[in-house]
Amino acid sequence: MFEWKQEYANGIDEIDRQHQKLFALAGDLYDIANRKDGFDYHDEITQVFGALSDYTVYHFQYEEKLMKQQGYGLRDLAAHCTEHDDFIQKMRKVAQEDLDKKQRQVLMDVVMFAVDWIEKHILGSDRRYAAYHIKS
Ligand SMILES: [Fe+2]
Numbered sequence: 048m049f050e051w052k053q054e055y056a057n058g059i060d061e062i063d064r065q066h067q068k069l070f071a072l073a074g075d076l077y078d079i080a081n082r083k084d085g086f087d088y089h090d091e092i093t094q095v096f097g098a099l100s101d102y103t104v105y106h107f108q109y110e111e112k113l114m115k116q117q118g119y120g121l122r123d124l125a126a127h128c129t130e131h132d133d134f135i136q137k138m139r140k141v142a143q144e145d146l147d148k149k150q151r152q153v154l155m156d157v158v159m160f161a162v163d164w165i166e167k168h169i170l171g172s173d174r175r176y177a178a179y180h181i182k183s
């Protein structure tokens with residue numbers, strides 16, 4: 048489920064590259080959460096989770112700038128930004144509350160949530176603006 052698939056390609060190379068990176072970071076996090084050697088990995092989990100969150104913010108900002116530059120419809124832009132913001136809020140909430148408790152199940156849940164969300168978002172909202180971008 049952490050593999051970037053060709054069906055995610057939306058015709059904008061830089062965006063595809065960024066989406067691939069999101070999947071790679073989520074996969075890294077999943078791998079750490081899945082280690083069963085008895086070690087804690089708290090620092091590494093925090094670090095990779097931070098990297099995923101930071102890269103997500105970077106990617107969303109990149110997309111939003113692109114949509115604005117291309118004159119994407121304001122209503123669609125606002126709806127898209129709201130989806131981004133909701134996701135960031137969710138990630139921040141997890142980072143503040145749950146990760147401190149070092150619960151691996153929580154981490155697994157959030158990785159699953161993130162990958163599922165990213166996939167749906169790429170195939171839905173991102174695909175719509177990419178189609179607009181390529182047309183214009
Ligand atoms: Fe995206």
Ligand SMILES: [Fe+2]
Pocket residue numbers: 107110127131168172173
């Ligand atoms: Fe997006």
